[in-house]
Amino acid sequence: MTDYLKKKQSRRQVLGTLGAGALSASAISSMPGFVRYSQAQTSEPIKLGLQVHRTGIGAAYGRWYSRTTEAAAKFINDNGGINGRPVQVITEDDATDPKRGAEVVEKFESEHKCDVVFGTLFSHVVAGSAPRAGELKQPYFIVSEGTQLAAGGLNRYVMQPGITDVKSQVQSMAPFISKNLGKKVTMVFPDFAFGHDHRDFFSEAIAKQGGEVIAKIAIPPTESSFTKYFPQIPRETEVLYHVMVGPAVLTFVKELGEFFGSSSPAIFGFLDSLEAVDMASPGLEFLEGSYFWEGNPRYAQENQTEYDKFYRNAVGVDENGASVSDANDISTYSHMFGCWETMNIIKAGMEASGYKDVNDRSKLIEAVEAMTTIPASNAHPQGDKIFNGKTHQVFGHQYITQVKNSKLVLAHTTSIEDTFYPDAVDYTTQSF
Amino acid sequence: MRAGENRVWLLHIAVVLVILALHFVLPPYHHGILARVMVLAILAMGYNFAFGYTGLLSLGHALFFGAGMYAMGLGITGLGLSPGIAVLFAIVCSVLVSAIIGSLALRTAGVSLMIVTLMFAQAGWYLILYFGEITRGDEGFVIPQAQRLVAGIDLADSNNRYLIALILFAIVLFTTLKLVRSSFGKALVAIRENEERAKMLGYNVFAYKLGAIIVSGTISGLAGAAYGLLFGYVGATFASVQYSILPLLWVLLGGASTILGPFVGTLFMTYLIDISSEFTEAYLLVAGVILVLLTLFARQGIVGEVKKRFAPWLP
Numbered sequence: 001m002t003d004y005l006k007k008k009q010s011r012r013q014v015l016g017t018l019g020a021g022a023l024s025a026s027a028i029s030s031m032p033g034f035v036r037y038s039q040a041q042t043s044e045p046i047k048l049g050l051q052v053h054r055t056g057i058g059a060a061y062g063r064w065y066s067r068t069t070e071a072a073a074k075f076i077n078d079n080g081g082i083n084g085r086p087v088q089v090i091t092e093d094d095a096t097d098p099k100r101g102a103e104v105v106e107k108f109e110s111e112h113k114c115d116v117v118f119g120t121l122f123s124h125v126v127a128g129s130a131p132r133a134g135e136l137k138q139p140y141f142i143v144s145e146g147t148q149l150a151a152g153g154l155n156r157y158v159m160q161p162g163i164t165d166v167k168s169q170v171q172s173m174a175p176f177i178s179k180n181l182g183k184k185v186t187m188v189f190p191d192f193a194f195g196h197d198h199r200d201f202f203s204e205a206i207a208k209q210g211g212e213v214i215a216k217i218a219i220p221p222t223e224s225s226f227t228k229y230f231p232q233i234p235r236e237t238e239v240l241y242h243v244m245v246g247p248a249v250l251t252f253v254k255e256l257g258e259f260f261g262s263s264s265p266a267i268f269g270f271l272d273s274l275e276a277v278d279m280a281s282p283g284l285e286f287l288e289g290s291y292f293w294e295g296n297p298r299y300a301q302e303n304q305t306e307y308d309k310f311y312r313n314a315v316g317v318d319e320n321g322a323s324v325s326d327a328n329d330i331s332t333y334s335h336m337f338g339c340w341e342t343m344n345i346i347k348a349g350m351e352a353s354g355y356k357d358v359n360d361r362s363k364l365i366e367a368v369e370a371m372t373t374i375p376a377s378n379a380h381p382q383g384d385k386i387f388n389g390k391t392h393q394v395f396g397h398q399y400i401t402q403v404k405n406s407k408l409v410l411a412h413t414t415s416i417e418d419t420f421y422p423d424a425v426d427y428t429t430q431s432f
Numbered sequence: 433m434r435a436g437e438n439r440v441w442l443l444h445i446a447v448v449l450v451i452l453a454l455h456f457v458l459p460p461y462h463h464g465i466l467a468r469v470m471v472l473a474i475l476a477m478g479y480n481f482a483f484g485y486t487g488l489l490s491l492g493h494a495l496f497f498g499a500g501m502y503a504m505g506l507g508i509t510g511l512g513l514s515p516g517i518a519v520l521f522a523i524v525c526s527v528l529v530s531a532i533i534g535s536l537a538l539r540t541a542g543v544s545l546m547i548v549t550l551m552f553a554q555a556g557w558y559l560i561l562y563f564g565e566i567t568r569g570d571e572g573f574v575i576p577q578a579q580r581l582v583a584g585i586d587l588a589d590s591n592n593r594y595l596i597a598l599i600l601f602a603i604v605l606f607t608t609l610k611l612v613r614s615s616f617g618k619a620l621v622a623i624r625e626n627e628e629r630a631k632m633l634g635y636n637v638f639a640y641k642l643g644a645i646i647v648s649g650t651i652s653g654l655a656g657a658a659y660g661l662l663f664g665y666v667g668a669t670f671a672s673v674q675y676s677i678l679p680l681l682w683v684l685l686g687g688a689s690t691i692l693g694p695f696v697g698t699l700f701m702t703y704l705i706d707i708s709s710e711f712t713e714a715y716l717l718v719a720g721v722i723l724v725l726l727t728l729f730a731r732q733g734i735v736g737e738v739k740k741r742f743a744p745w746l747p
Contacts, residue, residue: 054713093709098572098667103465103706110461123571124667131574131664135588146571153574192561192668193569221561221570 042356045088046081048073048346049108049117050339051129056096058122060276061332065119065143066091068336071315072343075378082347083355090114098128105132105140115350115358118342119143121335123193130154137432139361141346143338145169147197150393152425156432157361159368159392162342163295163335166197168419172398173268173293174205176412181266181291182238183211188229189243191218198243198270219244226252230259243270250283257286267291271298271408275332278322280406287403291411294399295334296382301410311340311381320407337382344379345371345387362432369428386416390426395419436745443746444609447692448602455594465706467594469699470601471659472678476686476694477604478651479679484689485612486644487624489542491676492533492549493652495556498671499529500653502560502567505666508579510566515582519657526653527646534645538638553676560668572667580664593662600658601695604651609691611647612747620644621689652679685726687736691747696734 050069053062073089081087090112094101101120108114116139120126123146133140134155142149142160147167149160177185185206189195195218203213217232226248233240244252252273256264267290279287298321300312315336316324323329345368353360353367369389376384385396395416401408454466475497482488503525507518537548560567567573580587587593611617619640623630631637660666669675678701679694686697704722708715730737739746 055716093713093715098665098669099468100705102663102665103468106461106464107706110459110464124669127568127572127574128663128665128667128669131577131588134577135590135664148568148571148574155577191564193564193571196564196569220558 043085045086046083046350046355047088047090047112047114048343049104049112049114050089050091050119051094051101051104051108051117051125052091052119053096053121053125054091054093056094058096058125061121061335062093062096064276064332064336065121065339068315068339069119069343072340075314075340076343076347082350087343087347094120094125094129096122096125098124101125101129102132105129105136105138109136109138113358115139115355116141116346116361116364118346119339121145123148126158127153130158133157137361139364141342143335143342145335150388150391150424152391152427156365156392156427156430159365161345161368161371161374161387161392161394162340163338163394164396164398164419165393166194167201167421168393168395169270169293169295169398170198170201171205171421172414172418173400174202174209174211175418176400176414177239177241177268178206178209178211180412181268183209184234184236184238185211185213185241186215186217186233186237186239186265187213187241187243188217188219188233189241190245191220194245195219195243198241202241213241224248224251225255227255227259230256237265239266239268240264241268242273244273249273249277250281253286254283257283260286269293271295271334275334276330278328278330279403279408284406288406289403291400291402292408293334294401294408296337297399297401297408297410298331298333299401299407299409303410305376305381307376307378307381310378311337315340341380341382341385345374348379365432383413384416388423390428391423392427439745440609440613440747444605444691447695448598448605451598451601455591455598460590463594464590465702466699467590467597467662468659469695469702470597471655471662472682472702473695473698474601474604474658475652475655475675476679476682476698477608477691478648478653478655480683480688480690480694481608481611481651482644482648483680484683484693485617485624486620486641486648488538488641488644488648489546489680490537490549490645490648491546491673491680492537492551492553493649493679494671494673494675495533495549495553496526496530496649496652497656497659497675498556498560498668499649500526500656501660501666501670502656503653504657505573505575505660506566508575508661509573515580515587515661519654519661522657523650523654526650526656529653530646530649531642534642534649538641538645550673550676553671553673557668557671557673560671567668570668572665572669575660575664575666577664580661587662588664597658597662600654604654605691605695608651609747612691616640616643624689681723683733685723685733687733687739690733690735690739693733693735700734 052066073087076087092104094104108117118141120142121144123144126142126144126146134157140158143163145166147165189198199216215234217229269292271292271294300319317331318324321331321333349364349368353363355364371387374385383397385394387394398414400412402411479493500522503522504518507513507521533552540548561569577588585592682697683694687693704719708718732740
């Protein structure tokens with residue numbers, strides 16, 4: 001983060017003000033009794049293409065991304081739509097596959113005539129789809145956490161205004177871990193890009209806090225048994241940092257418990273491992289007392305905000321993070337808020353830019369780029385955020401929870417500043 | 433004989449001309465789909481050369497596809513090569529990789545060959561993940577639009593992409609057509625039909641099969657390079673096992689040991705997924721049922737059945 005908050009008076013700043021106004025209007029319009037639907041020049045719906053992982057490895061996420069998006073569309077439509085026009089969500093399955101992802105982007109553009117595309121989570125699908133979005137000059141709002149965007153690897157049409165990236169999340173954990181859990185950390189991570197991001201970003205962040213990563217244990221992605229890796233954990237380990245993903249995570253935790261028994265180091269993990277998994281699942285008992293990063297606390301906390309209460313109710317999630325219609329259907333609560341918030345950013349951007357049709361896409365991009373502070377509201381229930389228009393990446397609070405009685409109880413909330421890092425790109429310098 | 437020869441060439445020229453004509457009339461979405469299908473059909477044609485004409489059942493062609501893609505991509509982003517040179521670099525790498533893998537894997541045959549090639553491909557996929565600092569692992573990397581210019585031609589432009597894909601498709605189509613009708617191709621078919629007899633006739637079977645793997649792997653590598661360059665993305669997914677299975681499926685659907693079968697199979701499978709996904713979320717089930725029915729009632733594949741029933745002269 002550099003000096004993007006200190007702008008000269010410019011068209012971008014004017015748009016930023018408009019954007020903030022639109023965000024406020026969005027928040028106000030969600031109040032009971034607000035008079036909805038202004039007179040629009042056309043009643044044609046705004047078409048938003050949801051690129052969703054309905055099949056493939058991301059299917060559990062995709063199911064909840066769809067539900068959250070439908071709820072967000074209802075929220076927006078109940079409050080007057082966008083520029084007085086209703087929102088229509090068109091969904092296509094990308095099969096969590098980069099080739100199909102690019103095809104879906106083309107389909108949204110050519111077949112469905114969508115105004116924007118959004119919602120992609122897995123970073124390889126984002127990377128496979130983003131070039132086509134740029135070529136088609138199609139605004140592409142990702143909900144991915146991937147670091148390629150802020151690193152400058154994508155293009156001006158790609159934005160991530162609804163969820164923080166892995167680099168932010170990982171580095172903001174280091175102060176809490178070093179102060180509360182220990183300074184000698186052993187990391188266990190999957191041996192692919194996601195795990196490597198954790199390894200690299202956390203190693204750097206913990207060193208700045210005076211700690212160190214004393215062992216880095218990479219697990220091959222198709223591994224199904226983990227006991228043989230645990231002897232590599234040094235005895236002087238004070239904190240075990242784990243970020244396993246995929247169906248083998250239950251085995252991982254069970255075998256970890258069998259290995260350590262009652263004398264384990266402090267344990268910290270990323271909830272990515274256990275999204276859509278019940279914390280009371282057999283085998284997870286060993287995690288009792290351990291800590292987790294959460295993008296948004298799954299369990300309704302004592303200090304639950306009215307915004308979270310509203311959002312949780314709108315999406316149909318109970319206080320334990322499960323579907324209100326099926327207590328066994330656990331949500332992906334740490335990530336799916338990104339769809340809700342991204343939808344509301346698209347609304348705010350379209351209203352700030354006076355978006356009418358695809359000819360106004362560059363105005364929409366500029367309007368979003370001009371956004372800065374995003375206050376918590378019903379439209380942004382996860383918390384306050386700061387958007388960096390240069391890197392197209394949002395920054396926000398992160399949550400650390402502790403497992404108590406098989407529930408995740410809030411232990412710490414990071415500041416937004418904890419998630420900042422220097423800009424690596426300025427997309428605003430790229431032409432449309 | 434001459435008339436038959438002309439008929440074969442005219443048919444394949446006509447197919448290329450029809451695809452060229454479609455360039456001017458197809459709606460944008462189908463235009464993009466066909467460009468992608470042509471590139472993937474190159475992979476399928478490469479696969480067909482080893483499987484259909486030589487009888488080498490490989491489950492490792494993702495390695496060749498990925499090798500070409502990564503050689504091209506890393507050639508541009510890592511070595512600073514121009515796109516044209518990067519594609520040539522990819523072809524050279526594909527020749528080397530297929531020669532090495534072929535010389536090792538061809539010590540086995542049948543099911544063993546299938547398993548060995550699968551293992552080599554999995555090892556290649558793991559290498560991509562392992563050297564994530566260079567390859568960006570499973571996430572892959574984007575080739576920026578500015579680096580996708582060949583002699584001033586912007587490959588990010590959909591018209592240019594389609595025409596380049598068609599040129600590459602046509603080159604591979606006619607090259608494989610020529611090859612399978614040459615003495616080399618006929619020797620491969622002889623090996624496929626009766627390897628022991630071919631040996632007795634004095635053919636160096638190992639050398640011929642190695643030649644087939646090198647041709648097959650190089651064509652597959654070219655497809656990988658073309659895909660990465662034309663669509664701007666290089667990723668480990670394209671070196672994963674599904675890209676070993678898909679070309680097998682495309683070839684079986686279209687018709688093994690037919691020149692047009694791989695293209696028809698790729699086209700059919702692509703639209704089967706695309707269209708069925710519009711009607712149901714269980715589109716993979718629909719696709720699976722249709723594939724089973726095709727396998728039961730059109731065992732030679734689509735073009736293979738046409739060849740069997742109506743046009744035995746089809747190559």
